[in-house]
């Protein structure tokens with residue numbers, strides 16, 4: 001499989017301990033969807049074990065339904081169990097349910113996308129339980145190098 005060949009080649013070049021892979025088994029953007037995403041995700045997670053890479057990062061199936069965050073019947077638990085290294089999830093988490101996912105051993109780490117985009121010092125805000133700036137969908141992926149990327153205020157700038 002092409003993805004595994006890439007992992008092997010990169011790991012051989014720079015060392016498996018410097019390689020991580022991010023997968024979105026449930027994504028279906030631009031016809032990328034698979035007929036059996038759970039089986040594919042588990043196959044990938046199992047296959048990656050033999051390379052000893054640093055982490056496997058997967059995007060939650062709920063992200064398939066864009067910005068809505070709600071429970072779906074599919075989950076990454078099968079992949080989490082299949083992969084022997086550090087497992088990272090992303091997709092619709094906030095501080096509390098991220099902590100819960102780690103506490104319940106559903107993942108080792110949680111990655112934040114949109115919250116980090118709109119809150120440049122997100123860890124500090126989490127630490128202080130400070131209010132979060134809402135992300136603005138209208139400024140996602142604009143060609144402007146600043147707008148939507150680096151113009152959100154740091155905690156110090158908010159009143």
Ligand SMILES: Cc1cc2nc3c(=O)[nH]c(=O)nc-3n(C[C@H](O)[C@H](O)[C@H](O)COP(=O)(O)O)c2cc1C
Pocket residue numbers: 022059063090091092093111112113114115117140141
């Ligand atoms: C503006 C924007 C650009 C993104 N670009 C990518 C990308 O290039 N590759 C990718 O795998 N995910 C990309 N994502 C998805 C995020 O990495 C993340 O998986 C997603 O936003 C769900 O996590 P969240 O709920 O914490 O935001 C992007 C998300 C946003 C909002």
